[in-house]
Amino acid sequence: MPETSSAPTLERVPTVDDYKSSAKPTWCPGCGDFGVLNAVYNSLKVKGYNTEDIVVVSGIGCSSRFPFFVSAYGFHGVHGRAIPISTGVKLANPDLKVLVVGGDGDAFAIGGGHFIHGMRRNVDVTYVIMDNEIYGLTKGQTSPTSNVGFITKSTPKGSVDQPLNPLALALISGATFVARGYSAKPKDLAELIVRGIEHPGMALIDVYSPCPTFNEINTFKFFRDVIKNVPEDHDPSDRAAAIELAMLDNPLYCGLFYQTTESESFDRRMQRLQTKDADPRQVLDRLFEQFS
Ligand SMILES: Cc1ncc(C[n+]2csc(CCOP(=O)(O)OP(=O)(O)O)c2C)c(N)n1
Ligand code: SF4
Ligand SMILES: [Mg+2]
DSSP: OOOOOOBOOOSSSSOOGGGOOOSSOOOOOOOTTTHHHHHHHHHHHHHHOGGGGGEEEEEEGGGGGGGBSSSSSEOOOOTTTTHHHHHHHHHHHHTTTEEEEEEHHHHHTTTTHHHHHHHTTSSOOEEEEEEEESSOOOOTTTTTTTTTTTOOSOOOOOOSSOOOOOHHHHHHTTTTTTEEETTHHHHHHHHHHHHHHHSSOOOOEEEEOOTTTTTTSSSHHHHHEEEEEEOOOOOTTOOOHHHHHTTTTTSSSEEEEEOOSOOOOHHHHHHHHHHHHHHHHHHHHHHHHHHO
């Protein structure tokens, strides 16, 4: 799979420690986000990028503290704005490897509009969502992925809203790489993240990452019984089949649902257009054509 930029790699064999910062994660013991962090360290080790060529962008939430724990450039942004910030970073320097991280509230509530347009715009960044189906940082409110009947401080009689389906939403919005991971399977997740990084466009990986402190329903025990790998005969170029798999509640499939390399990434397109505009002869020719 061609990569859209060729960031130089470390000159020696990389280790996971190369990508760990000196800040220790402040998450609660047992938080699913630890598994996601490990998977990210391992995926960066596989790619072997120099830490100064990586940027980790997040919004606000427990999961959005992520940039502090990675030895790379980081941007802990504004709630729901990780996609626009990462778009700016990638357009400013397309050679950077940009990882976007955050929670389900950040991605689908306040950031819901950006999510849809991010998917169809297809900027070459990798978006890892730690989906715990709750707002963790603000101490446990219902999120857009919480199920009907979910009782929290914000819905004491149970949520009355249908949950949003992140993968199906991404697929109908024009996403070019759609996958689901599980934080208790960090090896599989690391492989998915590597594939996402190598995808020449926006790669969405929605990860079930339980919050044992505030979500007593979607626990590791709950997922153990329903998580399965995407069927081996699933064709990831078949978008309709991917939507069908994404809509299932049981099993909850993990793995690559959909990938296409047919649409050019936004940053590539912009680079191509800018190069064209930057040629003064062509600009002049076009002006003369306009006035002749
Ligand atoms: C503009 C704005 N609105 C609301 C908040 C309060 N707030 C902070 S984090 C958060 C939700 C976090 O949930 P999620 O994104 O799922 O992350 P998690 O903590 O679960 O990892 C909210 C509502 C805020 N910081 N900024
Ligand atoms: S509140 Fe939940 S999501 Fe936040 S750190 Fe604790 S376990 Fe993780
Ligand atoms: Mg959350």
